[in-house]
Amino acid sequence: MNQYSKEIISCIETLLPKTGETYPLHEPCFEGNEKKYVCECIDTGWVSSVGSYVDNFEKKLAEVCETKYAIATVNGTSALNTALILAGTEQDTETIIPSLTFVATANAVSYLGSIPHMVDSSPETLGIDPEKLANHLKKIAGTSPSGTINRQTGRKIAAIIPVHVFGHPVDMDPLLEIAEQYEITIIEDAAESLGSTYKGRPAGSMGKLAALSFNGNKIATTGGGGAILTNDKEMAERAKHLTTTAKAPLEGASRQNAMGYNHRMPNINAAIGCAQLEQLDSFLKNKRNLASLYEQAFAGCEKINFFHEPQNTYSNYWLNAITIDESIKSDINEILGDLNGAGYLCRPIWKPMHKLSIYKDLPRTDMSVAESLENRIINLPSSAKLGAHS
Numbered sequence: 001m002n003q004y005s006k007e008i009i010s011c012i013e014t015l016l017p018k019t020g021e022t023y024p025l026h027e028p029c030f031e032g033n034e035k036k037y038v039c040e041c042i043d044t045g046w047v048s049s050v051g052s053y054v055d056n057f058e059k060k061l062a063e064v065c066e067t068k069y070a071i072a073t074v075n076g077t078s079a080l081n082t083a084l085i086l087a088g089t090e091q092d093t094e095t096i097i098p099s100l101t102f103v104a105t106a107n108a109v110s111y112l113g114s115i116p117h118m119v120d121s122s123p124e125t126l127g128i129d130p131e132k133l134a135n136h137l138k139k140i141a142g143t144s145p146s147g148t149i150n151r152q153t154g155r156k157i158a159a160i161i162p163v164h165v166f167g168h169p170v171d172m173d174p175l176l177e178i179a180e181q182y183e184i185t186i187i188e189d190a191a192e193s194l195g196s197t198y199k200g201r202p203a204g205s206m207g208k209l210a211a212l213s214f215n216g217n218k219i220a221t222t223g224g225g226g227a228i229l230t231n232d233k234e235m236a237e238r239a240k241h242l243t244t245t246a247k248a249p250l251e252g253a254s255r256q257n258a259m260g261y262n263h264r265m266p267n268i269n270a271a272i273g274c275a276q277l278e279q280l281d282s283f284l285k286n287k288r289n290l291a292s293l294y295e296q297a298f299a300g301c302e303k304i305n306f307f308h309e310p311q312n313t314y315s316n317y318w319l320n321a322i323t324i325d326e327s328i329k330s331d332i333n334e335i336l337g338d339l340n341g342a343g344y345l346c347r348p349i350w351k352p353m354h355k356l357s358i359y360k361d362l363p364r365t366d367m368s369v370a371e372s373l374e375n376r377i378i379n380l381p382s383s384a385k386l387g388a389h390s
């Protein structure tokens, strides 16, 4: 076995003893009212596109995220897609995203015919590097009657999507300044960061719009689901309208007055979500406890660093991560193989978008950080229950 695999395993073992069972990367936790609420949906017949759980879920989400509105959707990708539409993202525009993200961020942009314009990440937050973005815009941005354009392509820059990677908030203040200066809308991809805060402000509450995900592997799940967050009343109304087939309330008949989507969250999923939000505080507590145990376990390592939450943030530590030293990054596949073989289900960070065949050759900054992190990050088993009793 690789010597660093041995070292990593001996650290993990101090908190997650080998039992012969495997430790999944992230398991959902259903220890609350999930069954009760789901049974209620089935017993009453309210399983589908309307019902009180959807309303309650939206209300609770808005409370947790400190936004005026939350609109539940069928998944996080559709929430991003809808948020982009609301921000005016159209065919032949460009949307700024980090290259180091889950593919859904780039896909949601592409569905609308907008071009993902990729920016490098910061090693401190793992999210968009505001300084690189500022320097890049200085070089390429121009003005036009329709707003800021990329002078090199002539296309309008429609939005910026910062992603709070693994739950760690991006350095938002400089990004918000850039957005104001260039009049570009910020949509937070807060899919991974429910419960995290930046300078006391919840992730998802800082951009004009934000998208959450409640996929089975996220900190709170509805099976599959998502939500759009905003403080803008008009946008919230349009979000509800667009995600519910654009039904217009007319006397008697219902009519469609725009090309809408069937992107609403079913009541049965929202029922699970309501039960999950009741437990969010304990999920956060357990996950932060697990993170601090990992941090202690890896404290003595030389070439392996636990990724600590960025300055000024309170992270939900959705996925714990270690970073291996540049000098041993060629060992990463061997290390991952060893860890998985030992029952610790770990994985590397995503392949940066600019390296995928579908998104290569698009406008971008240099990618030195994304390319360095690509082969150095290992996500560790991070289920909330692992931080519960230890």
Ligand SMILES: *Cc1c(COP(=O)(O)O)cnc(C)c1O
Pocket (backbone or CB within 6 Å): 075, 076, 077, 078, 101, 102, 104, 105, 163, 189, 191, 192, 212, 213, 214, 215, 224, 225, 226
């Ligand atoms: C999970 C995730 C999404 C998409 O959410 P789905 O509910 O799976 O569609 C988008 N962006 C990021 C960063 C994610 O982790």
